[in-house]
Amino acid sequence: MQSLMTAPAIMQGLNSNLRSTTLRFRAGQLIFDEGQRASRWYEVVHGTVRTCRFHMDGHRHLTGFFFSGDVFGADYGTYGTAAEAVTDVVVRCYRVGDITDDSTPKKQLDEAVTILFRAMSTAQRYLFIMGHRTATEKLAAFLLCLKQQADGDSCIRIPMSRSDIADFLGLTVHTVSRTFTDLARRGLIRIDGRHSVIITDNPGLCSIAGEYHDSLAAEPETDIHPAAGLCLGELSAA
Amino acid sequence: MQSLMTAPAIMQGLNSNLRSTTLRFRAGQLIFDEGQRASRWYEVVHGTVRTCRFHMDGHRHLTGFFFSGDVFGADYGTYGTAAEAVTDVVVRCYRVGDITDDSTPKKQLDEAVTILFRAMSTAQRYLFIMGHRTATEKLAAFLLCLKQQADGDSCIRIPMSRSDIADFLGLTVHTVSRTFTDLARRGLIRIDGRHSVIITDNPGLCSIAGEYHDSLAAEPETDIHPAAGLCLGELSAA
DNA sequence: CGTGCGCTTGACAGCTGTCAACACTTGTGG
DNA sequence: CCACAAGTGTTGACAGCTGTCAAGCGCACG
Numbered sequence: 364m365q366s367l368m369t370a371p372a373i374m375q376g377l378n379s380n381l382r383s384t385t386l387r388f389r390a391g392q393l394i395f396d397e398g399q400r401a402s403r404w405y406e407v408v409h410g411t412v413r414t415c416r417f418h419m420d421g422h423r424h425l426t427g428f429f430f431s432g433d434v435f436g437a438d439y440g441t442y443g444t445a446a447e448a449v450t451d452v453v454v455r456c457y458r459v460g461d462i463t464d465d466s467t468p469k470k471q472l473d474e475a476v477t478i479l480f481r482a483m484s485t486a487q488r489y490l491f492i493m494g495h496r497t498a499t500e501k502l503a504a505f506l507l508c509l510k511q512q513a514d515g516d517s518c519i520r521i522p523m524s525r526s527d528i529a530d531f532l533g534l535t536v537h538t539v540s541r542t543f544t545d546l547a548r549r550g551l552i553r554i555d556g557r558h559s560v561i562i563t564d565n566p567g568l569c570s571i572a573g574e575y576h577d578s579l580a581a582e583p584e585t586d587i588h589p590a591a592g593l594c595l596g597e598l599s600a601a
Numbered sequence: 602m603q604s605l606m607t608a609p610a611i612m613q614g615l616n617s618n619l620r621s622t623t624l625r626f627r628a629g630q631l632i633f634d635e636g637q638r639a640s641r642w643y644e645v646v647h648g649t650v651r652t653c654r655f656h657m658d659g660h661r662h663l664t665g666f667f668f669s670g671d672v673f674g675a676d677y678g679t680y681g682t683a684a685e686a687v688t689d690v691v692v693r694c695y696r697v698g699d700i701t702d703d704s705t706p707k708k709q710l711d712e713a714v715t716i717l718f719r720a721m722s723t724a725q726r727y728l729f730i731m732g733h734r735t736a737t738e739k740l741a742a743f744l745l746c747l748k749q750q751a752d753g754d755s756c757i758r759i760p761m762s763r764s765d766i767a768d769f770l771g772l773t774v775h776t777v778s779r780t781f782t783d784l785a786r787r788g789l790i791r792i793d794g795r796h797s798v799i800i801t802d803n804p805g806l807c808s809i810a811g812e813y814h815d816s817l818a819a820e821p822e823t824d825i826h827p828a829a830g831l832c833l834g835e836l837s838a839a
Numbered sequence: 840c841g842t843g844c845g846c847t848t849g850a851c852a853g854c855t856g857t858c859a860a861c862a863c864t865t866g867t868g869g
Numbered sequence: 870c871c872a873c874a875a876g877t878g879t880t881g882a883c884a885g886c887t888g889t890c891a892a893g894c895g896c897a898c899g
Contacts, residue, residue, distance in 0.1 A: 772855080772856090773856060773857085775855085775856075775857085776854090776856075
């Protein structure tokens with residue numbers, strides 16, 4: 364799952380000659396909307412961003428969370444997801460260069476295509492897991508993912524709401540809440556307010572997350588491009 | 602879901618100057634394996650092909666079915682899925698040209714990238730659905746998809762086994778079987794042996810499949826490239 | 840301090856996986 | 870042609886999980 368929340372550094376390479384603008388958004392504010400022309404891509408300087416889609420039945424699906432250093436909005440054509448500020452955020456904003464304009468070296472295109480293929484691979488794995496894993500396994504993996512995000516500190520900050528987590532993992536708020544409580548009751552975590560959790564039994568949590576976490580975080584064949592782990596959210600097309 | 606089972610004609614354009622070889626496989630035979638170097642791509646001449654992955658826990662996940670005219674195995678680097686013959690099949694086999702070699706026009710690269718982005722979009726939609734739809738909805742959509750495959754004929758041939766369907770939709774064989782029976786009991790379909798079904802209430806089936814079917818088959822913004830609907834299975838990377 | 844929102848918790852029902860048994864088809868060998 | 874075995878599909882009983890409905894708690898904000 365870790366790979367769902369990291370971003371393609373390659374995009375930066377493709378646009379490195381362009382200058383950036385720094386923008387601020389308040390928590391909850393829309394950064395860009397689904398379907399808008401994807402004329403800019405963003406890098407998180409501070410805070411947390413989520414990307415989401417809305418479906419015909421009204422359900423919301425979060426496709427990724429982005430933290431300091433992560434890139435989002437690197438879509439092609441139009442944005443395939445909306446992006447919203449989870450917390451107050453500071454982002455750097457870059458103009459999109461046409462990925463296939465004449466100034467782009469073939470080698471970078473090659474890398475970009477490779478990244479896309481790998482993102483598809485990740486999506487497939489995630490797909491499988493969404494259909495075959497329990498709420499407990501999903502949440503355990505999610506927490507381990509946040510831990511990794513926090514440089515491995517056992518004290519995890521959870522910037523997003525329960526409903527964000529639910530819409531990301533394909534669960535309901537109730538189930539997420541119950542599962543948090545359950546993990547705490549089993550001594551695996553200690554809940555410290557709404558936005559903070561301490562992992563008290565890391566091996567236990569890992570063993571629950573098990574393959575779920577492994578199969579998303581650890582990609583065996585990383586020989587082609589290290590930055591190829593992609594967030595689903597930023598790879599939607601027009 | 603229809604888009605999950607069609608293929609990128611663009612790949613053919615990228616390799617049109619190469620000659621093909623015709624091959625035959627018996628039902629159940631392996632065409633290529635996950636992880637093998639993706640040196641060839643295939644076009645189904647006759648029969649049905651499935652692409653699949655195996656996961657650490659032993660579970661199998663089918664990522665796509667391919668029928669006459671469909672292209673599979675157009676992966677980049679190594680195959681991200683295995684391909685197996687569902688029935689006896691005849692395929693045409695093409696050598697892969699490097700997508701980024703100097704002879705490839707930029708315009709085609711542009712189209713290839715677009716297709717990849719759109720495939721990601723499809724994957725995301727599929728992702729959402731896998732987590733939020735019931736067995737009945739999934740199977741109804743699957744049948745409608747097969748119907749469309751059969752040029753709209755209400756009498757559908759189902760070449761694959763129940764367990765193939767289960768592994769494709771993220772269900773168990775039992776649930777698939779029960780759901781078939783249930784749809785028949787409700788008068789929506791008539792089961793005619795293992796490999797044939799007659800849709801007796803098309804509107805009813807559509808209304809069950811509902812958004813599931815719509816959201817996968819009907820892609821609103823088809824202005825960029827008509828062949829952009831992709832099977833998940835053929836877009837895995839090394 | 841009151842209101843509202845997010846979060847938690849409980850009761851319950853529905854769905855689906857698991858376990859188990861059986862029917863049907865296919866293929867093999869006598 | 871029949872007997873048998875293996876594979877596939879169907880069906881039932883049951884349990885576990887998760888969504889739904891409903892209520893209540895607690896923190897944040899005005």
